[in-house]
Amino acid sequence: MEMGLSLDETKEEFDPENVIKKFEEISRNAGKVQEETLRKILEENASAEYLLNVGLNGRTDEESFKQCVPLITHEVIEPYIQKIMNGDSSPIITGKPIPSFSLSSGTTQGKRKFLPYNDKVFDTTMQMWYTSFAYRNREFPLTNGKALAFVYSSKPFVTEGGLIAGTATTHVFRHPKYKDLTKCIRSQSCSPVEVIFGSDFHQSLYCHLLCGLLHYDQVQIISSSFAHSIVQAFQTFEQVWEDLCSDIRFGILNERVTDPTTRAAMSEILKPNPKLANMIYYKCLGLTNWYGLIPELFPNAKYVLGIMTGAMEPYVKQLRRYAGWLPLVCADYGASEGWIAANVNPRSPPEEATFAVLPNIGYFEFIPLNETRNGGAEPKPIGLAEVKLGEEYEIILTNFAGLYRYRLGDVVKVMGFHNSTPELKFICRQNLMLSINIDKNTESDLQIAVEEASKLLAAEKVELIDFTSHVDLTKEVGHYVIFWELSGEPDENVLKECCNSLDKSFADAGYVSSRKVGSIGPLELRILKKGTFNKVLLHCLSMGTAVNQFKPPRFVSDNNKPILQIVCGNVAKSYFSTAY
Ligand code: AMP
Numbered sequence: 076m077e078m079g080l081s082l083d084e085t086k087e088e089f090d091p092e093n094v095i096k097k098f099e100e101i102s103r104n105a106g107k108v109q110e111e112t113l114r115k116i117l118e119e120n121a122s123a124e125y126l127l128n129v130g131l132n133g134r135t136d137e138e139s140f141k142q143c144v145p146l147i148t149h150e151v152i153e154p155y156i157q158k159i160m161n162g163d164s165s166p167i168i169t170g171k172p173i174p175s176f177s178l179s180s181g182t183t184q185g186k187r188k189f190l191p192y193n194d195k196v197f198d199t200t201m202q203m204w205y206t207s208f209a210y211r212n213r214e215f216p217l218t219n220g221k222a223l224a225f226v227y228s229s230k231p232f233v234t235e236g237g238l239i240a241g242t243a244t245t246h247v248f249r250h251p252k253y254k255d256l257t258k259c260i261r262s263q264s265c266s267p268v269e270v271i272f273g274s275d276f277h278q279s280l281y282c283h284l285l286c287g288l289l290h291y292d293q294v295q296i297i298s299s300s301f302a303h304s305i306v307q308a309f310q311t312f313e314q315v316w317e318d319l320c321s322d323i324r325f326g327i328l329n330e331r332v333t334d335p336t337t338r339a340a341m342s343e344i345l346k347p348n349p350k351l352a353n354m355i356y357y358k359c360l361g362l363t364n365w366y367g368l369i370p371e372l373f374p375n376a377k378y379v380l381g382i383m384t385g386a387m388e389p390y391v392k393q394l395r396r397y398a399g400w401l402p403l404v405c406a407d408y409g410a411s412e413g414w415i416a417a418n419v420n421p422r423s424p425p426e427e428a429t430f431a432v433l434p435n436i437g438y439f440e441f442i443p444l445n446e447t448r449n450g451g452a453e454p455k456p457i458g459l460a461e462v463k464l465g466e467e468y469e470i471i472l473t474n475f476a477g478l479y480r481y482r483l484g485d486v487v488k489v490m491g492f493h494n495s496t497p498e499l500k501f502i503c504r505q506n507l508m509l510s511i512n513i514d515k516n517t518e519s520d521l522q523i524a525v526e527e528a529s530k531l532l533a534a535e536k537v538e539l540i541d542f543t544s545h546v547d548l549t550k551e552v553g554h555y556v557i558f559w560e561l562s563g564e565p566d567e568n569v570l571k572e573c574c575n576s577l578d579k580s581f582a583d584a585g586y587v588s589s590r591k592v593g594s595i596g597p598l599e600l601r602i603l604k605k606g607t608f609n610k611v612l613l614h615c616l617s618m619g620t621a622v623n624q625f626k627p628p629r630f631v632s633d634n635n636k637p638i639l640q641i642v643c644g645n646v647a648k649s650y651f652s653t654a655y
Contacts, residue, residue, distance in 0.1 A: 106460030162236025168477030367399025
């Protein structure tokens with residue numbers, strides 16, 4: 076029943092059909108596989124101080140586990156992690172010492188978290204990649220070709236105790252087996268590693284675009300971790316396409332790329348090619364509003380791949396404009412804490428994408444959402460085999476890297492089952508909430524409201540570039556503030572209508588009744604100057620966030636002062652709702 080994929084095994088004989096066969100098998104026995112996975116996790120880590128402290132005493136069954144081990148958030152495990160980072164190599168959270176740490180993005184809460192990373196996590200990454208690749212390849216077969224992958228590796232650093240800390244993706248890129256992995260899934264990056272590891276994100280992005288164009292007829296996939304990076308890349312293309320053409324025409328790299336290592340690597344592949352430069356130039360001139368840019372530039376591309384769900388959904392519209400008729404394929408569901416579920420229905424559009432839980436990469440529990448929302452007593456999670464169709468849950472993770480009953484903070488909905496393993500839709504992050512008194516609005520409520528209101532922009536031929544929100548409590552009566560960055564300048568009356576629409580779209584009973592009695596003030600729509608979200612991105616990068624992980628914050632709290640200052644300091648116009 077075990078998948079037991081290891082790279083060495085698969086390097087020569089990686090067979091997608093075999094991977095599918097194995098996944099079908101384990102997903103048919105999801106409950107049993109979970110039990111077995113938990114047993115292995117607890118067996119391997121029986122000597123860990125954390126498990127001894129809670130009194131597990133080597134027991135490995137589900138019942139004892141649930142009885143002894145409490146549900147935790149990151150704060151509880153933090154002191155243990157700190158001890159390991161300081162160099163204590165005794166069994167603290169795992170049987171074998173943790174060799175490295177990954178860092179969560181922290182873009183939502185303004186604070187990055189350190190999470191244990193070991194070879195087991197790399198193995199699960201591999202399994203996840205193979206599984207979703209196998210299902211994807213059945214629908215969109217690839218030959219050996221290239222991927223234009225907008226990936227940027229951030230610099231890892233060494234902790235006080237001499238351990239490596241970096242983003243989860245950086246650990247993957249730096250793993251000695253990474254190249255074999257990309258070979259197996261038939262999509263070597265068009266960019267040399269020097270571009271991926273480049274010291275400056277803007278320079279790397281420019282070079283990724285250039286490398287893609289130089290390999291234009293071999294590119295079969297356009298990808299990034301999050302859809303945001305793909306949109307950002309082609310927005311940049313709109314600005315720099317003439318420079319890119321000129322570089323290709325003369326075989327000389329633009330001066331904006333100053334990093335000597337990157338320049339040296341690029342000079343190996345950049346040779347004068349006026350024919351290619353002309354072709355790209357005239358293709359670009361022929362496009363209207365850049366619709367279908369990706370398949371025009373890369374005629375053999377099969378699909379665009381990246382996370383397009385959850386916080387990335389607002390970018391799907393812009394992505395569709397660039398992707399034209401190419402399918403958009405949603406990438407898998409996981410976090411720096413660990414992988415969870417794979418997209419095994421790659422033809423589903425982003426709006427309908429679901430993720431099938433891999434029952435052998437971790438032990439998963441689910442708190443019915445009505446329990447957490449109602450507060451009060453300790454929530455009672457249920458097992459993976461007990462979840463119900465159509466219900467929403469907060470997901471709890473136990474993995475091979477020392478996290479036990481860890482509340483990830485994500486809300487998911489069970490949309491169906493792949494054999495007996497649940498297919499989840501990502502709903503939102505639990506802790507993101509616009510709330511003043513009895514009103515409660517999540518990230519997805521905000522997203523729905525923004526989507527509804529921004530429909531009014533279509534007639535003006537203006538696009539919403541990005542958005543965020545804030546609760547303004549500076550006056551006696553608090554109110555919601557929504558920030559929008561737009562591609563153009565719509566009519567004033569349209570913006571007033573948008574503002575009213577936003578106010579009306581928050582439909583939870585708490586908000587509506589508070590607005591009616593005036594205990595929440597009129598919603599305010601603030602239009603930002605162009606480039607404001609780029610400033611937010613640059614600020615986050617300067618604080619150490621990796622480009623690959625960046626998710627624009629959808630809610631800015633009073634505690635996140637630097638970002639609040641950026642958005643509040645770049646307001647061009649503001650409107651108050653008259654909807655109530
Ligand atoms: P990070 O904190 O940087 O590790 O980001 C992990 C978080 O990104 C997860 O907890 C989710 O909230 C979000 N995420 C990851 N994968 C997906 C996905 N496929 N769809 C929607 N959100 C996702």
